[in-house]
Amino acid sequence: MDDAQTLKKPPRWADAVPDREAQFDTKRRAVVRAAARAFGRSGFHNTSLDEVAEALGVTKPALYRYVRTKHEILYEAKCIAFEAGLKARTMAFAATPDPVQRIRLYVVAYIELVTGELGSFAVLAEPVTTLPPEYRDLIMARMREADRALRDMVQAGMDAGGLAPGDPKLAVAFLMGAINHIARWYSPDGPLTGRQIGEAFAGFILNGLVGMDRPRL
Template sequence: MTAQAKKPPRWADAVPAREAQFEIKRRALVREAARAFGRSGFHNTSLEEIAEALGVTKPALYRYVRTKHEILFEAKTIAFDAGARARDMAAAESSDPLERLRLYIVHYIDLVTSELGSYAVLAEPVTSLPPELAEPIRGRMREADRALRAMVQAAMDSGAMPQGDPKLAVAFFMGAINHIARWYDPNGKMTGRQIGETFAGFVLNGLRGRG
C-alpha cells in the first residue's frame, strides 16, 4: 500500500493570517481618517469622529492607533510607499528616461489617490508630527527627492530635455502634484489615473520647453 500524500495544512492561503487581517483593518482606518481629515482638517477631526465614521467604538479604534498623529504618520508612509512603487513600475515598463518620468507621475497620482481615498492629509506639514514620527518621514522625503532628481538628470543627460537644475525641476512638478491634495475629490469627475495622465503631460511639456 502506498503512503498517502501529505495533506496541506487546513485553510492554507484561504484566510489571511491574523497579522494580515490586522493590517487590512488598520489600512481601512487610515483611508477613512484621510477622508475625515480632508473634510474637516487634521486639527479639527477627533478620533471619536473617525470611530463613528468606521462604525466602531473608540476603545476598538485604540486597538489599531493611539493618536491622530499616528494616523498622519501612517498616511504619509503610505504615500512614500506609493512613490517608491511608482518608481519601480516606471523602471520596469520603460528604459527611456523621459518616459520613465512620465510613467512615474501617472502611477504615483493613481496609486496615492486610490490608496488614501482622499489624500488631503498629505498637505498637512511634517511639523504637525512629534519629533519621533517627523524624523522618519523627513528621511523618506530626502530619499524620494534624491531618486526623483536622478530621474530628471537622466532625462537631461539623454537630451530629452534641456540641461538645468534637477532640484528645481523636482520642486516644480512635485509642488504641483502635491497641491492636488488640496482639491482632489474621490467622487469627482476625473479618476486619479486621468489626473495623472493630464499632469504628466503638463509636466513634460513644461520641462522640455520650446524644444
C-alpha cells in the same frame, strides 16, 4: 499516500486564512484610509478620533487597538504615499528604458496609486512640522530618499537630451509641488479619476521640463 491522494488533499486552514498579523495590518490600513477621508472632509485639526471611529462604525476603544493618536494616523498616511511613490518608480523603470517616459509613467502611476489608496488625500497636504519629532524625523528621512531618486530620474532625462538642461533640484520641486497641490482639491467623488488627473499632469509637467525651445510631448 499516492500522488492522486496528495493532489486532492485540501489546503490547510492556516494557508487559506491570513494570520493575525496580516489581518491586523489590513484593518489598520483601513483605519488610516477612513481617517484620511475624514480629514479630507473637515481638516486634520478639526477632525477628532471620535469622528474617525464613527466613520468606521467602531467604538473609540476598538479604534485604539490600531492607532493611538491623530499624529500616528498622519504619519501612516504619509508612509502610504511614500510606498506609492516607490511602487510608481519601480513600475516606471520596469516598463521602459527611456528616462523621459519613465517620468511620465511615474507621475501617472503615483497619482493613480495615492488617490486610489487614500481616496481624498488632503491629509498629505498637512505639513511635516505638524508631526512630533519621533514621526517627523522618520518622514524627513523618507522625503530626502524620495527626492534623491526623483532628482536622479530628472538628471537622466537631461543627460539623454530629452529634457532641457537645468537644476534637477528645482525641477523636482516643480514636479512634486504640482502633484502635492492635488491634495488640496481632489475628491474621489469628482468628475475625473486619479489616472485621468495623472495623465493630464504628466503632460503639463513634461512639457514644462522639456522647455519651450523643444517639441512638445
